[in-house]
Amino acid sequence: AQSVTQLGSHVSVSEGALVLLRCNYSSSVPPYLFWYVQYPNQGLQLLLKYTSAATLVKGINGFEAEFKKSETSFHLTKPSAHMSDAAEYFCAVSHDSLFNQGGKLIFGQGTELSVKP
Amino acid sequence: GAVVSQHPSWVICKSGTSVKIECRSLDFQATTMFWYRQFPKQSLMLMATSNEGSKATYEQGVEKDKFLINHASLTLSTLTVTSAHPEDSSFYICSAAGQGSTEAFFGQGTRLTVV
Numbered sequence: 001a002q003s004v005t006q007l008g009s010h011v012s013v014s015e016g017a018l019v020l021l022r023c024n025y026s027s028s029v030p031p032y033l034f035w036y037v038q039y040p041n042q043g044l045q046l047l048l049k050y051t052s053a054a055t056l057v058k059g060i061n062g063f064e065a066e067f068k069k070s071e072t073s074f075h076l077t078k079p080s081a082h083m084s085d086a087a088e089y090f091c092a093v094s095h096d097s098l099f100n101q102g103g104k105l106i107f108g109q110g111t112e113l114s115v116k117p
Numbered sequence: 118g119a120v121v122s123q124h125p126s127w128v129i130c131k132s133g134t135s136v137k138i139e140c141r142s143l144d145f146q147a148t149t150m151f152w153y154r155q156f157p158k159q160s161l162m163l164m165a166t167s168n169e170g171s172k173a174t175y176e177q178g179v180e181k182d183k184f185l186i187n188h189a190s191l192t193l194s195t196l197t198v199t200s201a202h203p204e205d206s207s208f209y210i211c212s213a214a215g216q217g218s219t220e221a222f223f224g225q226g227t228r229l230t231v232v
Contacts, residue, residue, distance in 0.1 A: 032219070036223075041208075041226065041228065042225055042226060043121075043123070043210055043212075043223035043224050043225045043226045044161075044210070044212075044223040045223070046220060046222075049219070049220065051219055090160065090161070103214075104151060104163060104166055105151070105161075105163070105212075105221060106163070107160045107161045107162075108160060109159070109160045110158075110159070110160050112158075
């Protein structure tokens with residue numbers, strides 16, 4: 001079975017400060033990992049994904065994440081927070097990279113990011 | 118990127134009635150679609166996975182007779198909440214993936230309120 005744990009249901013940073021959102025996973029098979037962002041009353045937008053290529057993954061809007069197998073982590077970072085980054089962030093894991101062959105996303109609990117001016 | 122459209126964005130219905138939510142892939146063929154439910158300030162819970170032309174696979178604890186899923190074409194899947202009750206009020210989100218896709222694209226979600 002696979003699972004994802006996001007440490008911290010709420011993170012608050014100042015504008016311009018480093019953003020660090022934590023995600024740890026549990027998987028009996030090599031995982032495929034994803035970070036999504038959700039704005040109020042909207043669907044999810046993919047920020048980045050790890051699918052067994054480079055361990056440091058760069059995504060949209062200046063976000064990046066590093067896959068660390070030894071720590072079973074996939075933390076999301078951004079060097080400098082912007083007000084528009086305030087949203088809910090979800091880490092997700094799948095056992096298969098191909099969604100039409102049984103792969104499905106298991107989501108973490110989410111982390112709400114607040115950005116103070 | 119690929120676009121997935123959900124309709125309606127929000128719906129209010131009376132208790133005991135049925136509500137249908139549509140999920141369409143606008144610019145790709147969605148061989149697989151997923152339906153999620155999200156309670157306020159909570160994560161997304163996968164309800165079921167559907168492959169075009171096949172019966173949906175429901176997650177444990179999801180009542181398949183209450184949440185009817187149809188995926189009759191490569192661009193459309195529907196979720197029907199039958200005999201809705203106030204506890205069914207939630208945010209429902211679909212996502213879709215094409216053949217060989219390593220990404221699932223999400224719809225905007227549907228806010229269902231049962232009164």
